[in-house]
Amino acid sequence: MTLRDAVAVVAPSGQTESEHTASAPEYAAQGTPIGALVYFSSASENTARFVAGCRFQDEGINVYRVPLKASEPALNVREPYVIMVPTYGGGVIKKAVPIQVKRFLNDPENRAWIRGVIASGNTNFGEAYCAAGDIISAKCHVPFLYKFELMGTPEDTAAVKNGLVKFFTTK
């Protein structure tokens, strides 16, 4: 960082500002946001379908998507969020978190705002079912709020939608 850049990240009030401005949500909340959901979904798009079906934006929840490819602009989230992550370890628990999600959470400015985790997976993977949720919960010290299989059921949609509203509005 040059001195000029270093000066630029200090606001006139003397408060340090983020070096990276917040990204725009994929689905912007209607009205004043109550919180945010950050999700990852690979080319199979199961999680993307689940998220679209939940219509979180109608409940005042901003929705952000972690980019699939390293060539896409990095995602910067600067508001409290719950992360939703499909498990990708192929049955190996320690490999459960997708690399794209690790990259997002390795940025301390993104990690500062995580408040909870929801994981998905496939019960065929036995003990490694939804293991990404256990790992993120332990590493980021946030509650593992919910797990669901593949693109979820209508019951999962209702539970996650209502559960997130309650989570963000109950102090």
Ligand SMILES: Cc1cc2nc3c(=O)[nH]c(=O)nc-3n(C[C@H](O)[C@H](O)[C@H](O)COP(=O)(O)O)c2cc1C
């Ligand atoms: C290569 C691969 C490895 C996977 N490994 C696991 C696993 O270890 N545990 C699990 O519960 N699900 C596992 N799954 C299932 C995915 O989590 C599930 O299909 C999920 O819905 C994918 O979400 P997406 O389509 O949004 O990427 C795996 C799927 C694939 C294709």
